[in-house]
Amino acid sequence: xxxxxxxxxxxxxxxxxxxxxxxxxxxxxxxxxxxxxxxxxxxxxxxxxxxxxxxxxxxxxxxxxxxxxxxxxxxxxxxxxxxxxxxxxxxxxxxxxxxxxxxxxxxxxxxxxxxxxxxxxxxxxxxxxxxxxxxxxxxxxxxxxxxxxxxxxxxxxxxxxxxxxxxxxxxxxxxxxxxxxxxxxxxxxxxxxxxxxxxxxxxxxxxxxxxxxxxxxxxxxxxxxxxxxxxxxxxxxxxxxxxxxxxxxxxxxxxxxxxxxxxxxxxxxxxxxxxxxxxxxxxxxx
Amino acid sequence: xxxxxxxxxxxxxxxxxxxxxxxxxxxxxxxxxxxxxxxxxxxxxxxxxxxxxxxxxxxxxxxxxxxxxxxxxxxxxxxxxxxxxxxxxxxxxxxxxxxxxxxxxxxxxxxxxxxxxxxxxxxxxxxxxxxxxxxxxxxxxxxxxxxxxxxxxxxxxxxxxxxxxxxxxxxxxxxxxxxxxxxxxxxxxxxxxxxxxxxxxxxxxxxxxxxxxxxxxxxxxxxxxxxxxxxxxxxxxxxxxxxxxxxxxxxxxxxxxxxxxxxxxxxxxxxxxxxxxxxxxxxxxx
Numbered sequence: 001x002x003x004x005x006x007x008x009x010x011x012x013x014x015x016x017x018x019x020x021x022x023x024x025x026x027x028x029x030x031x032x033x034x035x036x037x038x039x040x041x042x043x044x045x046x047x048x049x050x051x052x053x054x055x056x057x058x059x060x061x062x063x064x065x066x067x068x069x070x071x072x073x074x075x076x077x078x079x080x081x082x083x084x085x086x087x088x089x090x091x092x093x094x095x096x097x098x099x100x101x102x103x104x105x106x107x108x109x110x111x112x113x114x115x116x117x118x119x120x121x122x123x124x125x126x127x128x129x130x131x132x133x134x135x136x137x138x139x140x141x142x143x144x145x146x147x148x149x150x151x152x153x154x155x156x157x158x159x160x161x162x163x164x165x166x167x168x169x170x171x172x173x174x175x176x177x178x179x180x181x182x183x184x185x186x187x188x189x190x191x192x193x194x195x196x197x198x199x200x201x202x203x204x205x206x207x208x209x210x211x212x213x214x215x216x217x218x219x220x221x222x223x224x225x226x227x228x229x230x231x232x233x234x235x236x237x238x239x240x241x242x243x244x245x246x247x248x249x250x251x252x253x254x255x256x257x258x259x260x261x262x263x264x265x266x267x268x269x270x271x272x273x274x275x276x277x278x279x280x281x282x283x284x285x286x
Numbered sequence: 287x288x289x290x291x292x293x294x295x296x297x298x299x300x301x302x303x304x305x306x307x308x309x310x311x312x313x314x315x316x317x318x319x320x321x322x323x324x325x326x327x328x329x330x331x332x333x334x335x336x337x338x339x340x341x342x343x344x345x346x347x348x349x350x351x352x353x354x355x356x357x358x359x360x361x362x363x364x365x366x367x368x369x370x371x372x373x374x375x376x377x378x379x380x381x382x383x384x385x386x387x388x389x390x391x392x393x394x395x396x397x398x399x400x401x402x403x404x405x406x407x408x409x410x411x412x413x414x415x416x417x418x419x420x421x422x423x424x425x426x427x428x429x430x431x432x433x434x435x436x437x438x439x440x441x442x443x444x445x446x447x448x449x450x451x452x453x454x455x456x457x458x459x460x461x462x463x464x465x466x467x468x469x470x471x472x473x474x475x476x477x478x479x480x481x482x483x484x485x486x487x488x489x490x491x492x493x494x495x496x497x498x499x500x501x502x503x504x505x506x507x508x509x510x511x512x513x514x515x516x517x518x519x520x521x522x523x524x525x526x527x528x529x530x531x532x533x534x535x536x537x538x539x540x541x542x543x544x545x546x547x548x549x550x551x552x553x554x555x556x557x558x559x560x561x562x563x564x565x566x567x568x569x570x571x572x
Contacts, residue, residue, distance in 0.1 A: 011502045179493070193501045207465070207493025215479045215509030216297045223501030 001266055002200040011225045020048040021262070024079055026063065026070055027053065028285065037062070044073050049262045051282055068244065071253040075108055075277040076240055079226055083194065084112035085236040086229040088170055089120075091222050092192045096121035098167035099186070101158070103177050105143065106133035107269075108251075108277035109194060112240075113170045114143045115249050122168075125161050127154060127177055129272040136275075141250060155180040165189060165217075174199040175206070182210035182219075191221040201270055252276030287552055288486040297511045306334040307548070310365055312349065312356055313339065314571065323348070330359050335548045337568055354530065357539040361394055361563040362526055365512055369480065370398035371522040372515040374456055375406075377508050378478045382407040384453035385472065387444070389463050391429065392419035393555075394537075394563035395480060398526075399456045400429045401535050408454075411447050413440060413463055415558040422561075427536060441466040451475060451503075460485040461492070468496035468505075477507040487556055538562030 004015045004022060015022055025047035029037050034057040037043065045060035047053035063073045075081065087109075094100050100117040104110040105126025114137060117124045126137040127147045134146035147157040154177055158166070165186025171178050174196030182191065191214075199205060214221055229236070243249035254274045256265040259282040268274045290301045290308060301308055311333035315323050320343045323329065331346035333339035349359045361367065373395075380386050386403040390396040391412025400423060403410045412423040413433045420432035433443040440463055444452070451472025457464050460482030468477065477500075485491060500507055515522070529535035540560045542551040545568040554560045 174498075193498070195501070196498055199498070205495040205498070207495040207497050209491040209493040211493050211497070211507070212460075212479070212482055212485070212491070212509070214507060215481070215511070218508075218510055218514065220506060220508040221497070221500060222504075222506040223498070224504055225501070228504065 002197075002270075006200075011227070020050050022046060023049045024074060025049075025053070025282075026073055042070070044078065049259065049280070049282075051259060068241070071255070071277070071279060072244070072251065074279060075253055076112060076244060076249060076251045077237055080108045080277055081112055081240045082229060082233060082236050083226040084109045084116060085240060086226060086232070087192050087194050087224055088113045088116055088168070090229070091224045092168040092170060092190050094120055094122050094168045097123070099123045099125070099162045099164060100168045100170065101125045101127065101162065101166045101181055102170040102172070103127045103181075104172035104195075104197065105137050105146065106275065107172060110170070110172055111137065111141055111251065111276065112249070115141055115243075117168075118142050118144075119243060119248055123162075125158070127173075133272075133275070136252075149177060155183060158184045162186075168192065170194060171196070173197055174208075178208045179210045182208055182213040185213045185217045185219045187217050189217055189219045191219065193221060193223040197270065253279050255279045255281050257281050288483075288556075292486075297513070306336050308332060309335045310360060311335075311339070311568075312359055328356070330364065335545065335566070335568075337545060354527070357541070357563070357565060358530070358537065360565060361539055362398060362530060362535060362537045363523055366394045366563055367398055367526045368515060368519060368522050369512040370395045370402060371526060372512060372518070373478050373480050373510055374399045374402055374454070376515070377510045378454040378456060378476050380406055380408050380454045383409070385409045385411070385448045385450060386454045386456065387411045387413065387448065387452045387467055388456040388458070389413045389467075390458035390481075390483065391423050391432065392561065393458060396456070396458055397423065397427055397537065397562065398535070401427055401529075403454075404428050404430075405529060405534055409448075411444070413459075419558075419561070422538075435463060441469060444470045448472075454478065456480060457482070459483055460494075464494045465496045468494055468499040471499045471503045471505045473503050475503055475505045477505065479507060479509040483556065539565050541565045541567050543567050 003010050007014050026044050029039050029041045042063045042065055043060050044063050100122040102110045102113045105114055106128040114124045114126050124143045125145045126143045127149050128134050129150045134148045137143040138146050145161045162184055166184050166189055167186050168190050169181040170192045172195040175198030254276045262280045265278055265280045289296050293300050312330050315325050315327045328349045328351055329346050330349050386408040388396045388399045391400055392414040400410045400412050410429045411431045412429045413435050414420050415436045420434045423429040424432050431447045452470050452475055453472050454476050455467040456478045458481040461484030540562045548566045551564055551566050
């Protein structure tokens with residue numbers, strides 16, 4: 001969303017001034033002339049930040065709140081889960097025993113990335129802001145270790161916790177944390193560029209000054225956009241659902257009440273105030 | 287060589303103060319107790335910047351000046367040719383019809399990269415400094431177009447010459463030229479990091495501020511070290527020799543006379559004063 005309000009070329013057109021902010025959402029059908037949907041159906045789609053959305057049904061999916069709780073459709077079983085799943089496994093290609101480091105590790109995507117990496121038998125280190133988030137990813141989610149970037153020297157801690165270097169760095173943050181990880185890249189290490197929240201708000205972009213680690217370490221830095229993987233979504237949903245059911249995958253959502261608080265909810269991400277997937281509840285189920 | 291005189295972790299140990307600078311060279315055997323080599327044999331190896339080298343024969347190859355002229359063994363048929371061949375084809379993976387852009391295009395590696403890309407039926411744009419080098423790569427080497435970074439706006443020219451974006455950017459330079467290329471990256475474009483001569487001499491490294499193009503364009507930036515490909519050297523030599531013989535691959539060497547001028551010869555690269563592969567002749571053949 002933050003990138004969409006810049007007037008620059010991106011993977012989607014910007015959202016113009018006065019337009020409805022693009023957003024994934026869940027809703028209940030209140031009227032329908034489409035035979036695929038009946039009044040009362042629960043649905044997910046790109047409904048935008050608004051109370052009512054009009055759609056021809058394209059890209060809208062029926063969901064069942066009796067199978068999994070509704071918020072999970074916007075988190076582990078939604079775009080967040082897909083992002084973690086395909087970004088880590090397809091772009092990062094971690095092998096058992098490798099060291100995986102993830103930034104914004106207590107965030108929605110990061111938490112899923114770390115847990116999938118553990119399921120794949122990797123050594124997993126999460127970077128998060130503050131003691132509570134670090135406790136959460138290690139004690140509740142099962143990461144091997146955490147680095148509190150607000151109170152610790154990230155470079156020094158990466159040297160201690162990744163003695164053989166970083167095989168996969170899954171980056172949601174950019175900035176100094178990306179540079180610290182590049183400096184510890186293992187031979188043939190992979191950097192997955194998922195986001196750069198440290199950079200979106202800056203007027204002057206600063207690039208990763210340690211990018212020549214890619215040369216010295218024969219490394220690879222690669223971006224991906226989860227939308228490209230939508231044809232394979234069922235594959236991810238099947239596997240993620242299984243892990244949810246087994247209790248191997250946990251998630252946490254952070255719900256802000258009220259449509260009018262949506263801009264403030266977005267702003268929370270830039271201060272690291274959210275704990276888990278940031279959602280906005282715009283109405284109660286009837 | 288410039289990286290080796292920094293006291294930092296790299297793909298090889300640094301060269302210490304007072305040590306002989308590491309260098310590939312050609313020579314003639316003047317004395318031998320190794321049955322593989324006889325007095326008078328022409329040989330190539332990592333002999334260092336010095337008049338006489340002592341070796342146990344490991345990594346030393348006999349060469350034949352009657353097959354190809356001697357300098358080519360240090361250029362197209364040496365590490366330069368291997369670097370261009372494996373960096374472009376293995377890391378860059380250009381497909382016929384794709385747009386390949388190479389920086390330092392009139393330099394030793396860049397000239398070979400561009401010619402191989404033409405042989406592979408790509409649209410090839412070279413970035414070089416000055417009108418003579420631009421003329422050389424287009425008229426003599428057959429590149430489709432050239433950009434004179436000393437006198438033209440690289441970003442603007444890339445937009446004109448690569449209307450569909452850059453599929454493969456082979457970078458020897460780093461700095462602003464890397465940023466300009468990232469800004470024009472095509473969907474699933476690949477950036478091959480071969481070197482960063484614009485950066486080696488700077489105290490403060492500056493990273494590519496447009497690296498998020500990798501995310502938006504699902505791109506990949508990857509480094510490589512030619513030494514990793516030595517087991518496959520014969521494959522490259524066979525193909526490069528064939529292209530040399532066919533006249534499809536041309537090269538140019540720039541010879542500085544005298545061992546005492548070796549440091550100055552290295553410095554020429556940083557001002558773009560060399561025309562083709564920079565060599566130093568330390569002695570005439572007897």
